[in-house]
Amino acid sequence: xxxxxxxxxxxxxxxxxxxxxxxxxxxxxxxxxxxxxxxxxxxxxxxxxxxxxxxxxxxxxxxxxxxxxxxxxxxxxxxxxxxxxxxxxxxxxxxxxxxxxxxxxxxxxxxxxxxxxxxxxxxxxxxxxxxxxxxxxxxxxxxxxxxxxxxxxxxxxxxxxxxxxxxxxxxxxxxxxxxxxxxxxxxxxxxxxxxxxxxxxxxxxxxxxxxxxxxxxxxxxxxxxxxxxxxxxxxxxxxxxxxxxxxxxxxxxxxxxxxxxxxxxxxxxxxxxxxxxxxxxxxxxxxxxxxxxxxxxxxxxxxxxxxxxxxxxxxxxxxxxxxxxxxxxxxxxxxxxxxxxxxxxxxxxxxxxxxxxxxxxxxxxxxxxxxxxxxxxxxxxxxxxxxxxxxxxxxxxxxxxxxxxxxxxxxxxxxxxxxxxxxxxxxxxxxxxxxxxxxxxxxxxxxxxxxxxxxxxxxxxxxxxxxxxxxxxxxxxxxxxxxxxxxxxxxxxxxxxxxxxxxxxxxxxxxxxxxxxxxxxxxxxxxxxxxxxxxxxxxxxxxxxxxxxxxxxxxxxxxxxxxxxxxxxxxxxxxxxxxxxxxxxxxxxxxxxxxxxxxxxxxxxxxxxxxxxxxxxxxxxxxxxx
Amino acid sequence: xxxxxxxxxxxxxxxxxxxxxxxxxxxxxxxxxxxxxxxxxxxxxxxxxxxxxxxxxxxxxxxxxxxxxxxxxxxxxxxxxxx
Numbered sequence: 001x002x003x004x005x006x007x008x009x010x011x012x013x014x015x016x017x018x019x020x021x022x023x024x025x026x027x028x029x030x031x032x033x034x035x036x037x038x039x040x041x042x043x044x045x046x047x048x049x050x051x052x053x054x055x056x057x058x059x060x061x062x063x064x065x066x067x068x069x070x071x072x073x074x075x076x077x078x079x080x081x082x083x084x085x086x087x088x089x090x091x092x093x094x095x096x097x098x099x100x101x102x103x104x105x106x107x108x109x110x111x112x113x114x115x116x117x118x119x120x121x122x123x124x125x126x127x128x129x130x131x132x133x134x135x136x137x138x139x140x141x142x143x144x145x146x147x148x149x150x151x152x153x154x155x156x157x158x159x160x161x162x163x164x165x166x167x168x169x170x171x172x173x174x175x176x177x178x179x180x181x182x183x184x185x186x187x188x189x190x191x192x193x194x195x196x197x198x199x200x201x202x203x204x205x206x207x208x209x210x211x212x213x214x215x216x217x218x219x220x221x222x223x224x225x226x227x228x229x230x231x232x233x234x235x236x237x238x239x240x241x242x243x244x245x246x247x248x249x250x251x252x253x254x255x256x257x258x259x260x261x262x263x264x265x266x267x268x269x270x271x272x273x274x275x276x277x278x279x280x281x282x283x284x285x286x287x288x289x290x291x292x293x294x295x296x297x298x299x300x301x302x303x304x305x306x307x308x309x310x311x312x313x314x315x316x317x318x319x320x321x322x323x324x325x326x327x328x329x330x331x332x333x334x335x336x337x338x339x340x341x342x343x344x345x346x347x348x349x350x351x352x353x354x355x356x357x358x359x360x361x362x363x364x365x366x367x368x369x370x371x372x373x374x375x376x377x378x379x380x381x382x383x384x385x386x387x388x389x390x391x392x393x394x395x396x397x398x399x400x401x402x403x404x405x406x407x408x409x410x411x412x413x414x415x416x417x418x419x420x421x422x423x424x425x426x427x428x429x430x431x432x433x434x435x436x437x438x439x440x441x442x443x444x445x446x447x448x449x450x451x452x453x454x455x456x457x458x459x460x461x462x463x464x465x466x467x468x469x470x471x472x473x474x475x476x477x478x479x480x481x482x483x484x485x486x487x488x489x490x491x492x493x494x495x496x497x498x499x500x501x502x503x504x505x506x507x508x509x510x511x512x513x514x515x516x517x518x519x520x521x522x523x524x525x526x527x528x529x530x531x532x533x534x535x536x537x538x539x540x541x542x543x544x545x546x547x548x549x550x551x552x553x554x555x556x557x558x559x560x561x562x563x564x565x566x567x568x569x570x571x572x573x574x575x576x577x578x579x580x581x582x583x584x585x586x587x588x589x590x591x592x593x594x595x596x597x598x599x600x601x602x603x604x605x606x607x608x609x610x611x612x613x614x615x616x617x618x619x620x621x622x623x624x625x626x
Numbered sequence: 627x628x629x630x631x632x633x634x635x636x637x638x639x640x641x642x643x644x645x646x647x648x649x650x651x652x653x654x655x656x657x658x659x660x661x662x663x664x665x666x667x668x669x670x671x672x673x674x675x676x677x678x679x680x681x682x683x684x685x686x687x688x689x690x691x692x693x694x695x696x697x698x699x700x701x702x703x704x705x706x707x708x709x
Contacts, residue, residue, distance in 0.1 A: 003638060034674035036642035043645070068666050069673045235685035236669060242676035 002032050006040060013047055019387045022050075026080055026396070029073075033246030038072035045079045054084040055260050060111040060163075061087065062095035064122035066238035073249040081253055081412065082262050092237065093122055096149075099157045111163045113259055115213070115252065116153070119239070120170040120193050123149065127192055131177040136187040143192050147199040158207050164259050166252075167204060168215040169197040174224040211255065211417050218251050254412045264393050264413040265367050266345070267309055268358060270376035271320035271327050275303060275339065277401065280326045291336040298401040303338040305405040306375075309414050310343055313423035315365060315430045317346040319357045319374075324349040345430030354381055355388035365430060366539055373413055377401070422469060422516045429540060432512030447615070450545055453510040456617040457546060459553045462503040462520075467492060469517045470505050473536060477520075478575040480547065481536040482568065482582060483598075487522075500525040501533075502557070506550050508541050515541055519550055523558070529602075530558035532568035535582075542578060545613045551586055552612040555605060564606045567591065571598045586610060633698050639674050640694065643667070653695035675701065 005028050012021035025041050045051055057078075061067055071087055078085050088109045090098050095116060098106040106114065121128035124146045127139070134142065150167070157165055176182030176189045183190070197216065204210040219227045222244055229241035240248060257263055272279045276299045277289030289296040290303075310316055316339070320327055327349045331341050341347075346364045348357035354376075362369045370391035376382055377397055386394045393413045397404055408414075416423070436453065443449035462470050471489040478484065487495075495501040506519030518538040524531055532554060537547055558566050568583055583601035584590075587608060591600045603610070612618050640655070641648040644662045657663040663671070672688050675681070675697070681704045683691070691697045 032678065034639070034677040035670040036639040036674045036678075039645065040642050066669070069670050072670065229682065231682065231685060235688070238669065238673075241682070242673040243680075245673065245677075 002028055002037065005031075009044060013044060016049070018049060019383070019390060022080065023386070023396075029076055029080065029246070033073060033249075034242070035069060035072040038076035041076040042072070042079060045084075051084070054079060054082050055262060056084050056086065057113060057256060057260050058086045058109060058111045059088070059113045059115065059256070060090065060098075060106045060109055061115050061117055062090045062098055062106065063115075063117040064093050064095070064119055065117070065233075066236055067117060069238065069242075070240070070245045070248050073246050074252050077246070077249045077253045078256060081257055083253075083256055083260055085256075096153065099153050099160075102160050107161055111161075113164045113166065113256065114157070114161075116165065116167045117215075118168055118170070120172075120196075123170065124196070127189065128173065131189045131192075136185075139187045139192050143195050143199075146196045147203070150196075150200055151203050154203055154207050154210055158210070162209070165207075165210045166213050166255050167200060167210065168213050169200055171216050171219050171224075174228065213251065213255065218247065222247055250412075254415045255417070257412045258415050258417045262413070263371075263415065264314070264373040265371040266315035266317055266361070266365060267306065267373045267375060267414070268317045268319045268361055269306065270378070270381065271318060271322060271330075271349070273377040273401070274375060274404070275299060275306075276330070276334075276337075280330045281322055285330055285334060288330065288334070290334060295401070296336065298404065300336060300338065301405040302401070302408065305408045307338055307343070309408075310339075310427045311424070312414065312416055313419060313426040314373075314414055315345045315367075315427050316343050317348075317361050317365070318344050319348045319354055319361065319376075321351055321354075322349050342431055342435070343427070345427070345434050347434070353384075355385050358385060358389060358392060373411065375408060377404075420469070425514065425516060428513050429515055432510075433540070435512050436510070450613065451615045453512075453544065453615075455508065455510045455544060455546065455615065457509075457549050458507040459504055459550065459618065462492065462496070462505050466505040466517055470503065470520050473517070473520050473538060474534070477536045477538060478573070479539050479577075480542045480579045481534070481573075481576050482532070482579055483534040483571040484573050484576060485522075485534050485571075495522070504550075504553070506537070506546070508544075508546055510544075519546065521550055521554055523554060525561075525563075526567070528563070529565040529567050530554075530561070530563040532566070535568070545616065547582065548586065548610070549612045549616045549618055552610045553618065555603070555610040559605050564604065566603045566605055568601050568603075569598055570601065632701060635678065636675070636694060636698055636701065639678060640671065643671055643674060651694060653698075654693055656693040679704070 005024055009021050009024045009028070012024065021044065025044060029037055029041060045054070067089060071089070075085050075087065088106065088111070090106060095118065098104045124142050126134065127142050154165065154167070170193050172190045172193050178189065182188040201212055204212050227241060227244045228239055232238040232241070269275060277295055278287055280288055290299045291297065292300065306316065328341065331337060331339065346361045348361060350357070358372060358374065359369065362372055368391070369389055373393040373395060374382070374385050375395050375397070382394045382396070385392055395408060395411050397407050439452055440449045443452060467489055471487055471492055474485070474487045492503055496503060502523045504521045505517050506521070507517045508515045508519070518541045519536065521535040522533040524533055535547070535550060537550070555566055568588065570583060572580070586603070587610070588601035588603045591602045593599045637648055637651050640646070640651060644660050644667060646660055657668070672683055672691065676683060679701060681701070683700070687700055691700060
């Protein structure tokens, strides 16, 4: 009976114990995933304190089957992950009209996410119902026709609207029309549907903001025969059994979280009984459980899952109650340890309160508390963190360590829908940053530190490869940003067509790794002067004199083009105090101040020079150096 | 599981699903007396009961399940899973 849990949730809500209420709601939905539970949870979230923490998302379902019963479960699962959904369901099988008619009900709803939930029996009925009548050529023809329909739908959708589009791939029948014979030929029914699915991935990849939901894999994960309810399909066009609706809802949430930007950037892990079995301080290096054999295999499995997240660009950090020396020895020297110190961007190995440690980690990494995920085997630590820092995503682990890796892999907060080259290297940059800080503390002077880093920068005019990242930097950088003027890819492309504008990217690397493109400068000719419209650096590399190298490059370019005066704008914002003295510290003089507070600075290139710091190697393609 | 338990679980689901007070429910309660028990609500109810009791109703049973008394009778005959 779920009655006592509901009563307990209601009393937690009345006393304002949001942590207890939301934890219990999660458990209730897991134990009893049905519409009654879902409606109960949705009513609980009408409390203002919970409601206000959520992001609103408008979703449209274009579908060829009954999806209504999944909607309450979806809305409940979403709200437990901080998303309040407004949902519009299309009529059955009207997806072509909805997509192709710019005045359709879907476009009027102006959705942020559209989900195309289709089945093979509706998209290509011949392949599903009359497969046995088709010869190989006819099968090819049907496959190509289906691919053409999908390509046209996706093209038209992107032409009319900018919402994200998630497309279900097609489910394979549990028993093929020709039985075991089906697997004996390339023109088999299952193979034909897989070909359409394969083509769907290609089409989606060619169109920005279009993603594939691997519905066939979802169905097989839970079992085709268990998933499908033939009676409901034949009587109510509802193909999914009651027990599996919750799994579909959960899969949608995995897409909605990254689309709504509610993902975690970093994972903070405990050590004892999480990364390995036992206590390093008591059991010692040879006593802890970690390795290919049971029981250490469970912990090795969890480390593999964590390493997979690291490779997805998730930053790793440690928060453990231990003596740092003991813990580091294990991380450095244990023969089966997969995660080594160089994987971690921050470490808090001490006896302090974990919530305080997490706050410090967020500050050190320069990310919000809400971007942290927390992995700890101890329910007490999880509860303490969950109560003190409700924004942190606390991962609920089972008691048995053999279930740890699955629990982490299923956590939707680490889902990503695409990975840029920068994403792939991010976790490495941050981990390198911890080592840089260690070096800075040891170095006798700042200059010694700079020298020991072995920095090189590559500065070049923006090109097709760097355009996306350059635009992204102008949009996202707040701190070292002289004017905080934002530009889209489109606007930068337009500026480049004008003869008097120059846009430069800066890429930086040092002995701890390649930081990628981390700087942008934009200059324009204004009469007799070269004017710096903006110069910015990612906070990742601020404080290493790279900005001076960038400015020296701009000065040199200006001289080569025959300019003697280099001018630059500074616009104060709430966040760019760190760049306030940039021009004055490089020998610029103030020229004028606009009524709106913007200041113009000037450097006379005929009277002085701006030198690139001698410890920075400049303008060499970075690939050659590494 | 006693018949009383089964009835209590059915009533609790109906009350939650259709947002009505459990005290107002009677064996005769039906789509005629509960406003949100429309055709979509009926499918929600059938699936919620299937999930809760681990059973699967036939299309004929779904057509018959139009008041709480019949629902409890049909479920009792199916020997649902207890909790």
